[in-house]
Amino acid sequence: MNIEVRGVTKKFGRFTAVDDVSLTVPAGELVALLGPSGSGKTSLLRIIAGLEAPDAGAVLFEGEDQARRDVRHRRVGFVFQHYALFRHMTVFENVAFGLRVRPRGSRPPGVEIRAKVMDLLKLVQLDWLADRRPSELSGGQRQRVALARALAVEPKVLLLDEPFGSLDARIRQELRRWLRRLHDDIRLTSVFVTHDQEEALDVADRVVVMNHGRIEQVGAPDEVFEHPATPFVMTFLGQSATFAGRVQGGKAFLGPLAVDFPGHPHEEARPAAGYTRPHEMEVGRAENGGGGLWATLRHLSPAGAVVKLELADAEGRSFQAEVNREQHETLRARVGERLYVRPRKLRIFVEPR
Amino acid sequence: MTSATSRRRVLPGFGLTLGFTLLYLSLIVLVPLSTLALRTASMGWGSFWATVTSPRVLASYRLTFAASLGAAALNGVFGLVVAWVLARHRFPGRKIVDALVDLPFALPTAVAGIALTSLYSPNGWLGRPLEALGLKVAFTPLGIVVALTFIGLPFVVRTLQPVIEDLDVEVEEAAASLGAGRRQTFAHVILPALFPAWLTGFALAFARALGEYGSVVFIAGNMPMRTEITSLLIITKLEQYDYAGATAIAVVMLVASFLLLGAINRRQSWASRRGATA
Amino acid sequence: MRRALTEPPLVRGALLAVALVFLAIFLVMPLVAVFAQALEKGFGAYLTALREPDAWAAIRLTLLTAAITVPLNLVFGLAASWAIAKFEFPGKGTLLTLIDLPFAVSPVISGMIFVLLFGRQGLLGPFLGAHDVKVIFAFPGIVLATVFVTFPFVARELIPVMQALGNEEEEAARVLGAGGWQIFFRVTLPNVKWGVLYGVILCNARAMGEFGAVSVVSGHIRGLTNTIPLHVEILYNEYNFQAAFAVASLLAFLALVTLVVKSLIEWRARSVASREEHVREAA
Numbered sequence: 001m002n003i004e005v006r007g008v009t010k011k012f013g014r015f016t017a018v019d020d021v022s023l024t025v026p027a028g029e030l031v032a033l034l035g036p037s038g039s040g041k042t043s044l045l046r047i048i049a050g051l052e053a054p055d056a057g058a059v060l061f062e063g064e065d066q067a068r069r070d071v072r073h074r075r076v077g078f079v080f081q082h083y084a085l086f087r088h089m090t091v092f093e094n095v096a097f098g099l100r101v102r103p104r105g106s107r108p109p110g111v112e113i114r115a116k117v118m119d120l121l122k123l124v125q126l127d128w129l130a131d132r133r134p135s136e137l138s139g140g141q142r143q144r145v146a147l148a149r150a151l152a153v154e155p156k157v158l159l160l161d162e163p164f165g166s167l168d169a170r171i172r173q174e175l176r177r178w179l180r181r182l183h184d185d186i187r188l189t190s191v192f193v194t195h196d197q198e199e200a201l202d203v204a205d206r207v208v209v210m211n212h213g214r215i216e217q218v219g220a221p222d223e224v225f226e227h228p229a230t231p232f233v234m235t236f237l238g239q240s241a242t243f244a245g246r247v248q249g250g251k252a253f254l255g256p257l258a259v260d261f262p263g264h265p266h267e268e269a270r271p272a273a274g275y276t277r278p279h280e281m282e283v284g285r286a287e288n289g290g291g292g293l294w295a296t297l298r299h300l301s302p303a304g305a306v307v308k309l310e311l312a313d314a315e316g317r318s319f320q321a322e323v324n325r326e327q328h329e330t331l332r333a334r335v336g337e338r339l340y341v342r343p344r345k346l347r348i349f350v351e352p353r
Numbered sequence: 354m355t356s357a358t359s360r361r362r363v364l365p366g367f368g369l370t371l372g373f374t375l376l377y378l379s380l381i382v383l384v385p386l387s388t389l390a391l392r393t394a395s396m397g398w399g400s401f402w403a404t405v406t407s408p409r410v411l412a413s414y415r416l417t418f419a420a421s422l423g424a425a426a427l428n429g430v431f432g433l434v435v436a437w438v439l440a441r442h443r444f445p446g447r448k449i450v451d452a453l454v455d456l457p458f459a460l461p462t463a464v465a466g467i468a469l470t471s472l473y474s475p476n477g478w479l480g481r482p483l484e485a486l487g488l489k490v491a492f493t494p495l496g497i498v499v500a501l502t503f504i505g506l507p508f509v510v511r512t513l514q515p516v517i518e519d520l521d522v523e524v525e526e527a528a529a530s531l532g533a534g535r536r537q538t539f540a541h542v543i544l545p546a547l548f549p550a551w552l553t554g555f556a557l558a559f560a561r562a563l564g565e566y567g568s569v570v571f572i573a574g575n576m577p578m579r580t581e582i583t584s585l586l587i588i589t590k591l592e593q594y595d596y597a598g599a600t601a602i603a604v605v606m607l608v609a610s611f612l613l614l615g616a617i618n619r620r621q622s623w624a625s626r627r628g629a630t631a
Numbered sequence: 632m633r634r635a636l637t638e639p640p641l642v643r644g645a646l647l648a649v650a651l652v653f654l655a656i657f658l659v660m661p662l663v664a665v666f667a668q669a670l671e672k673g674f675g676a677y678l679t680a681l682r683e684p685d686a687w688a689a690i691r692l693t694l695l696t697a698a699i700t701v702p703l704n705l706v707f708g709l710a711a712s713w714a715i716a717k718f719e720f721p722g723k724g725t726l727l728t729l730i731d732l733p734f735a736v737s738p739v740i741s742g743m744i745f746v747l748l749f750g751r752q753g754l755l756g757p758f759l760g761a762h763d764v765k766v767i768f769a770f771p772g773i774v775l776a777t778v779f780v781t782f783p784f785v786a787r788e789l790i791p792v793m794q795a796l797g798n799e800e801e802e803a804a805r806v807l808g809a810g811g812w813q814i815f816f817r818v819t820l821p822n823v824k825w826g827v828l829y830g831v832i833l834c835n836a837r838a839m840g841e842f843g844a845v846s847v848v849s850g851h852i853r854g855l856t857n858t859i860p861l862h863v864e865i866l867y868n869e870y871n872f873q874a875a876f877a878v879a880s881l882l883a884f885l886a887l888v889t890l891v892v893k894s895l896i897e898w899r900a901r902s903v904a905s906r907e908e909h910v911r912e913a914a
Contacts, residue, residue: 051363051802071363071805078806084799088821098807101817153807362718364801365811370714374726377707381778382732385744388754392747431653438650442643450651452894456658458833459886459893461840462738463860464879467867468661471668471876478660503657535638564737567842567860571867584739588847591743596752603740614735618728 001062001156001189002027003048008057010043017043018054019213025157025206027062028187030180032200035210036236041193042081042161044210048191049159050074061156077150077188079160083142085134091145092130095120098153120148123182140171147179151186160192164199176203197237201225209233231349234275241281241319241343243274252348256293256313261348271351276343281321283309283331284340292342295319297333309333311341389607392600404601413583414605420494420582421562424501425509429555432509433547439510440517454510457503462567469500470571492574497582500568505558512554516547553617560613563606665883668876680877688854689862689878692773696858697838700777704834705827708785712823713815716793717801727790733782738843742776745848749775768850773858776844781834788830792823829896836889840882 003025010018018040025031033041046052048059050071059066066074086094095117099108108116121127124144134142143163150158163179164172180203183190194200200207201221209216209224209232217229228234235242245254248269252261257274264270282292295311298318307328309321321341323331333339393401404410438444439451457465473480473490480491490496520543528538566584574580583606590599638646670677680686711730715723733741747753749766759766766772800822804814820827842860849856851865859882866875 049806051806071802072808072810074806076806078803080799080803082799084803086800086804086818086821097804097809097817101804101807101809101813149803149807363805364717364798364814366713366815367718367720370710371718371720374707374711374714377710378726378729381775381782382729385748385775385779386732386736388747389740389744391754431649434646435650435654438647442647444647448894448898450654452890453654453658455890455893456662456886459836459840459889460662461842461860461882461886463842463863464665464840464882464886465661467863467875467879468664471872472660472664478664479656499657503661506657535642560735564740565843566737566739566846571864584737584843587739587743591746591847594752596747596750599743600747603743606737607740610735610737 003157003189003191004060004063005044005048006058006060008044008047008054008059010040010047010052010054016213018047020057021210021213021215022057023208023215023218025189025191027189029205030183030190030192030203031206031208032204033191033193033208033210034195034197034200034236036195038212039210040213041195041210043213045159045161045191045193048157049076049078051078075153075156077153077155077158079143079146079150079158079163081162081165083134083146085142085145085149087134090131090133091121091126091137092117094134094145095149095152097149117148117152120152123151124148138171139167140175143167143175147182151188155188158188158190160190162194163192164194164196172199179203201237209236211236228347231273231275234347234349238277239320240275240277241321243276243346245272245274246270247272247348247350254346254348255315255317257291257343257346259291259346259348263348264350270353272348273351274343274346274348276346278308278320278322279306280343280345281323282342282344283321283323283327283333284342285331287340289342292340294338295341297335297337297339300333300335302328309339311339389600389604392596393604396597396601400597401601404598405605409577409581410583410586410602412578413581413586413602416494416497416580417563417583417606420497420501421559421565423498424505424562425555425559427498427502428505428509428558429551432506432554432558433513433551435506436510436513436517440514455507457505458507462504462565463571465503466500466568466571469496469503469568473499473572491572492576492580494580496572496574497569497580500572501562501565504565504568505562508557508561509551509554512550512557513547516550520546549620553621556613556617560610560617563610563613662883662887665876665879668872669880671876672873676873677877677880680874681881683874685854685857686862686874686878689857689859690881692770692857693839693859695770696774696777697835699774700781700838701831701835703778704781705785705831707782708787708789708830709827711786712789712793713819715790716796717798730783730786733779738780738841739847741780742844742847745772745775745779767848768852768856770856772848773845773856776848777838777841780841780844781837784834784837785827785830788826788833789823792826793819796822825896825900829893832889832892832896836885839885 003023005021005023008018008021009016021040021044023044033044035041043052047054050059050066050069053067061074086097089097096113099113099116102108118127118130121130124147126141126144126148129137129141129145134145137145147160147163164176167175176199192204201224204221206218207221207224208218211232217224217233219227219229224233225237228237234240243254243257245252245257246269247253247261247264249267250260250262250265252259252264252272252274254272254274259274261272264272293313295313297309298312299310301308306322306324309323310318311321312318435454439447439454470491471477473483473496475481475484475489475491477491483490488495490499524542524546525538528542529535533541564584566582566588569582570585573582573585575585583602587599587603587606590596590602669680714720715726736744746767748755749759749772750756751760751767753767766775800818801814804818809817839858840860841858842864845858846861846864849858849861851857851861853862853865857865859878863875863879863882866872866878
C-alpha cells in the first residue's frame with residue numbers, strides 16, 4: 001500500500017510545523033523522515049497516522065483520501081517515541097489489545113488471539129516475557145513490544161516515531177539492523193522519524209530530509225549523501241568543510257580556493273559556498289596540479305581507522321580533513337607544519353536570488 | 354507536540370465531558386452562588402452598610418479575624434517545627450505521626466468541637482490544670498483560638514513539608530563549606546527558601562479559620578459582643594429569617610476570603626513561573 | 632538519604648519534643664477524648680446510645696446522603712478531568728478556578744446560598760411553596776449542600792494525575808482501533824484508579840462529616856433531617872455527653888479509616904514511583 005501526502009500544511013498557533021509538503025512513499029519501502037528537532041518530521045508522521053489533522057492538504061492511502069477516516073479506522077501501526085505501552089497490562093495483554101477492542105462481529109475468538117499474540121511475540125523474540133509488565137522490561141524490550149502491538153492489528157502501513165531515540169548507543173545499532181531484517185521479511189510500507197543521519201542512511205530505502213517544515217531532498221541514502229540538493233542537506237548529513245566566497249565568469253573564488261565553475265558563466269558575481277567532506281581532502285606537501293590551499297596543521301588525532309587532521313587556512317579559519325592510516329604513515333605530518341590540501345570533490349552552491 | 358488542538362480531536366468525548374462539567378458546575382456552584390450577588394445587589398448600599406457596621410457584627414468580625422490570625426500564627430511556629438521534624442528526622446512512629454497530621458482534614462468539625470470543649474472545660478483533662486494556673490480556655494476567645502489552631506495545622510505542615518524535603522542539601526553544604534554555622538545557615542539559607550511556602554500555608558490556615566464554624570461553636574460560648582464568631586451570627590440571622598442581614602455579613606467574609614486566596618494563587622503562579630525560567 | 636548536615640543532637644531532640652508535644656495536645660488528646668468519653672459509662676451504655684432510634688435515623692440519613700453525593704461528584708470529577716487533562720481549550724484556567732470555588736466558600740455560607748435560593752423567602756421560595764415542594768429543612772437541601780461542599784474533591788485529585796500521565800496511551804489505544812468507552816475503561820481508568828479512590832475517600836469523609844453547611848439547611852428535625860454530626864450536636868446541647876460522644880465516635884472511627892486508606896494509597900504511590908525509577912536506572 002503506498003502513501004501519498006499532498007500539499008499538507010500544519011500550524012500550531014503561529015508556528016508552521018509542516019509547510020506545504022508533498023511526498024509519495026511507494027508500497028513496501030522503508031522510508032526515513034530525517035531532520036533536526038522542530039523540522040516538522042514528527043508532525044508529518046502524526047498527520048499521516050491521523051493523530052493530527054492537517055490545516056490544508058490531504059493524505060492518501062492507495063489513492064484513497066483519509067481525511068474523513070478517523071485514526072481508529074485507518075489501519076495504521078504506530079510506534080510511539082516513548083512506546084506508550086499500557087503500564088497496567090502485561091506484555092501479552094498489550095499486544096492483544098488491538099484485537100480485543102474490535103467490535104464483537106469481527107473480534108477473533110480467544111484461542112486465535114492467543115496464538116496470534118504468541119506468534120508476534122516470537123517474531124520480536126519476547127515470547128518468554130509475555131507475563132511481564134512494561135515497567136519490568138528494558139528499553140529495547142519495550143520497543144519491540146510496542147512494535148509487536150502495532151503489528152497485531154495487521155496494519156497497512158507502519159509508522160515509527162524516533163524508534164531508537166530513547167535507547168543507548170549499543171542497543172540502538174543492534175535494533176536497527178534487526179528492524180531492517182524484519183522489514184525485509186514482512187515488506188510493510190513503513191515510515192520512521194529520526195534526527196540521526198547515520199540511522200537514516202543505514203536503515204532506510206529512501207531518506208526524506210526535512211528542515212523548517214519543508215522537504216529539502218528525497219532520495220536513496222547514497223544519493224542524498226553524495227549529491228545533496230541543498231547546503232542544508234550537505235551540512236546535516238555528516239561533517240563538511242565550508243569555503244564561502246563568490247562565483248563569477250565561470251570561476252568560483254571561495255576564500256583561498258579558486259576553481260573552474262562553468263555553472264555560472266555570467267560576469268555578474270553571486271555569493272556562493274563550496275563544501276567538502278573531510279575524507280574527500282587530499283593532504284600533501286606539494287602543489288601538484290593546484291586547486292587547493294595551504295593550511296597549518298593544528299591538531300592530529302592519530303588513533304582509529306582514519307586519522308583526523310584539524311587544519312587552519314591562512315586567515316585562521318579551521319576545517320577538518322581525514323586520511324587513512326597508510327597515507328598517514330607516508331605523510332607523517334607534524335603539528336605546526338604547513339600542508340597543501342586539495343579538495344577532491346567540491347560541491348558549490350550559489351546563493352539563490 | 355502532543356497537543357490535541359485541531360479541528361478534529363483524536364481522543365473522543367470532549368464535547369460530552371466539557372458539556373457535562375459546565376452544566377454541573379453551573380447547577381451546583383454558579384447558580385446558587387449568584388443568588389448571593391443578586392441578594393446583595395437588591396439590598397441597597399445604606400442598609401448593607403448599616404448591617405455590617407452594627408456593633409454586634411463589628412465585634413464578631415474583630416473576634417473572627419483576631420482569633421484566626423492568632424491561630425494561624427501559632428500554626429506558623431509549631432507547624433514549621435512539625436514539618437521540619439517530619440521531613441528531616443527519622444524516628445520510630447514517624448509514619449503514624451505523619452498520617453495523623455491530616456486528622457483535622459478527616460475528623461468532622463462537630464466531633465473536633467465537642468472533643469476540644471470537653472478537654473478544655475473547667476473540669477476537663479486540660480481545662481482543670483489550666484484553670485489552676487488561672488487560665489480559662491473554654492467559653493473564652495482563647496478557646497476559639499485553640500479550635501482554629503486544630504483546624505489550620507495541616508495547611509501549614511502540608512505546604513511546608515514537601516518544600517523542606519526538596520531543599521537542596523548541597524546548598525546547605527555549600528553554606529557550611531563557606532564557613533557558616535548551622536544557625537547562620539538556617540537563618541540566611543533555609544528560612545528565606547521556606548518563606549514563600551510558609552506564607553502560603555499561613556494564609557491558607559488563616560482563610561480556613563475565617564469561615565470555620567463546627568469546631569468553634571461548642572467551645573466559644575457564643576456570647577454576643579464577646580465570643581460570637583461571624584459564622585454563628587450569620588446562622589442566627591438566618592434563623593430569624595433576616596436573609597438580607599445574613600447576606601450582607603456573609604458577603605464581607607466571602608470577599609475577604611476570596612482576596613486572601615486570590616493573593617495566594619497569584620503568588621504561587623508567579624513563583625512557579627519564576628521557577629520555570631530559573 | 633544523605634546526612635551530611637544536621638542539627639546538634641540536643642537541638643534535634645528539642646525540636647522533636649516540641650513537635651510531638653504539640654501534636655499530642657492538639658491532635659491525639661481530642662481523638663482519645665472522643666473514645667474515652669464514649670466509653671465512660673461502659674460498653675453497654677455505648678451500644679445503647681448507638682441503638683437509639685434517632686441515632687439510627689441519623690446514621691441512615693448520613694449514609695443515604697453520602698450514597699447520592701459521592702457518585703454524583705465522582706462522575707463529575709471523571710468528566711471534568713477528562714475534558715481538562717486530555718484537551719486544550721481557551722478558558723481552562725478559569726474553569727479550574729471555578730471548580731475550586733466551593734473550597735473558598737465557608738460552610739455556613741455554602742448552606743446559606745441554598746436557603747437564599749430555595750428557602751421560604753428565597754428566590755424560588757414562593758414557587759416551591761405553591762407546589763408544596765420542600766427543599767430547605769428537608770432531605771434535598773441536605774444533599775444539595777453536601778454536594779456543593781464536596782464538589783471539588785474528586786476532580787481536584789484526578790486532574791493533576793491525568794495531566795501527569797499524558798495522552799500517549801490513549802492515542803495508542805485509538806490507533807489500535809479502540810472506541811471512546813473502551814479507551815476510558817481499559818486504559819485510562821486502570822491508570823488513575825488510585826487517584827479515583829483517593830478522591831472518593833476524601834469526598835466521602837467530608838460528605839458524612841459536614842456540619843456547618845448541613846446545619847443551615849437541615850432544620851434539625853429529630854429522626855427526620857438530622858445527620859450524624861447534627862445529632863451529635865443535639866445530644867451535646869442536651870448535656871447527654873456520653874451519648875453525644877458515642878455517636879461522635881462513629882465519625883472519629885470513619886476519620887481514622889480515612890487516614891489509614893489515604894496513607895496506604897500515598898505509600899503505594901511512593902513505592903511504585905521509586906520502583907519505576909529503579910527500573911529506569913537499571914535499563
